[in-house]
Amino acid sequence: MTKLRLAIVGAGPAGIYAADILLKSERNFDVSIDLFDHLPAPYGLVRYGVAPDHPRIKGIITALRDVLDRGDIRIFGNVRFGEDLTLDDLKKHYNAVIFATGAVRDADLGIPGIELEGSYGAAEFVSWYDGHPDYPREWPLEARSVAVIGNGNVALDVARVLAKHADDLLPTEIPANVYDGLADSPVTDVHVFGRRGPTSVKFTPLELRELGELRDVDMIVHDEDFDYDDAARAAVAGNKQVFVIDKVLQQWRQREVGQASRRLHLHFFAKPLEVLDDGNGRVGAIRYERTAPDGEGGVVGTGEIREIPIEALYRAVGYFGSSLPGIPFDKRFGVIPNHEGQVLVRDKETGESRQLYGVYATGWIKRGPVGLIGHTKSDAMETVRHLINDLGNWWRPESPSEESVVELLESRGIRYTDLDGWHRLDEHELALGTDAQRTRIKVVPRDEMVDISRAELSA
Incomplete structure (x- = not known):
């Protein structure tokens, strides 16, 4: 049976929903999904874009945690696309990639x-x-x-x-x-x-x-x-x-x-x-x-x-969205140009757009920073539908094994974090909160987050 090795860049709601929807979809092939994020912890703007006095909105994290804790999606945190991992790397190890990097900088006034x-x-x-x-x-x-x-x-x-x-x-x-x-x-x-x-x-x-x-x-x-x-x-x-x-x-x-x-x-x-x-x-x-x-x-x-x-x-x-190395970008609207999630590239000679096979987008980097969680789910469904139907145009990676990506990151000295590491960090922050009679106290410095996640924090 054909197997889809899929990379998703962005471990916020858009990326996690895309992974979940694909795994639950009707298909005639197996799926193996790796989520990559530049931050050591998952959940994107739900963790870093919602005011701390919004516990009801942060309840979305509970649903996202349930998806990740099933164990059928791997996470690689603290991995920067374009620096630690390139588009050529993804083509070597995966059949396709979905970018779910959101929009994190301010629009101009x-x-x-x-x-x-x-x-x-x-x-x-x-x-x-x-x-x-x-x-x-x-x-x-x-x-x-x-x-x-x-x-x-x-x-x-x-x-x-x-x-x-x-x-x-x-x-x-x-x-x-x-x-x-x-x-x-x-x-x-x-x-x-x-x-x-x-x-x-x-x-x-x-x-x-x-x-x-x-x-x-x-x-x-x-x-x-x-x-x-x-x-x-x-x-x-x-x-x-x-x-x-x-x-x-x-x-x-x-x-x-x-x-x-x-x-x-x-x-x-x-x-x-x-x-x-x-x-x-x-x-x-x-x-x-x-x-x-x-x-x-x-x-x-x-x-x-x-x-x-x-x-x-x-x-x-x-x-406003940010451009990604090697990926088309619409500077006017701050999005990756796409047709229903299929990324488009413009031909320099003819000026016409064509599909960039193997590359997809979902969430705010796809449609702009508007809409709520319901829009994010429908975005992901649309993108995943095209991904499934594009089977004949997937990349043909030379090294698609799950171990090969781990070996690549380790060979480059990337101190990536995984799901077990997030659990360690999560428990650590909750314990800090308990000691102070609060719900949670976030660990802020990146190095400390990574140390705790990788169980490398010195005593």
């Missing part, structure tokens, strides 16, 4: 002043407070007044973590250095800006409700933002999620404010125009244009310009 000191990407801040091993352990939290640009869940996560008192994060798996940094933060005001109105936001009701539950933080909304047009009223009446979001915001309008030590301001109909210099090369204020409904669900500029003094700014306008 092209307004003047965005490059000033004190202006940050939200993705970098999220990686810091989630204990990502490849980011500095320190973060400059010196601002009293902060702006967050964006009206999606990441924007609310960033705003919530900035406004929340650090002690209220102690029950979570927040790393010690992150707690220390947030505890010393002098912040008093966090301003969130979105160019559309309250009925057009991209965050979920759950995210919004959690903002209103912050201790000693006033929620500030402005009556002028709730003069709805017919399109907005129709959205409230016809969409349950919009209805709940509107209900929460309307309740906040009735709250008494003025007693809390911190304030979280929501500014709708506010289009950022420029970040102003404080005279010393640092963020000093944000200038924005007041917008208004256009009658069709969108907005138009009013010409009214406003400014709010700030000392730091976070742009949370989306994630």
Whole structure:
């Protein structure tokens, strides 16, 4: 019987779901799957892109763990594609590869002043407070007044973590250095800006409700933002999620404010125009244009310009994919060009696209950073279907044995981690949490993660 040796690059939800769906699919061949990830631990953005005070969302890890713990998928962590393992290596040992590398860097925001000191990407801040091993352990939290640009869940996560008192994060798996940094933060005001109105936001009701539950933080909304047009009223009446979001915001309008030590301001109909210099090369204020409904669900500029003094700014306008060595990449959209997961390469002479046999994509690197877990599963199903049907075009590896990949990594001195290693690291972090009467305390330094995973940590 034919056997498919499949490599999947990326051990987050997209990669794990693709592996699981393939193993459960109807097929007339055997399957052997190896997952590779540049991080020593699996789960991708679920571990390093979700705020630590979201235990319900992190419950996704339980489902992913169940897939991995079946034992029919191998994991090789701490392996960098393009450095430790190349496309030529994969062709030598596998019949095909699926790239599930996600989108982890910040999308650009092209307004003047965005490059000033004190202006940050939200993705970098999220990686810091989630204990990502490849980011500095320190973060400059010196601002009293902060702006967050964006009206999606990441924007609310960033705003919530900035406004929340650090002690209220102690029950979570927040790393010690992150707690220390947030505890010393002098912040008093966090301003969130979105160019559309309250009925057009991209965050979920759950995210919004959690903002209103912050201790000693006033929620500030402005009556002028709730003069709805017919399109907005129709959205409230016809969409349950919009209805709940509107209900929460309307309740906040009735709250008494003025007693809390911190304030979280929501500014709708506010289009950022420029970040102003404080005279010393640092963020000093944000200038924005007041917008208004256009009658069709969108907005138009009013010409009214406003400014709010700030000392730091976070742009949370989306994630963007990163290119991979030897793999086609669409620089405009930050994705691997593909047709339903089949990677495409453009012919330099004719300009026409053709399928790059043996190479596939799934998740955010396939479709861009939009959608939730359900979209990720349907993405994987689509990609896997094409992979199965493309049997006649698979690579024909010269060394397809499972042992050959291990031998290759070891010959190169790659200190890779495996599933047993993840279990060791997981148990170690849980034990650290138990000792501190917390759920978990993440190990942050990469070398320490690898040492623990490989049982090489010195006593």
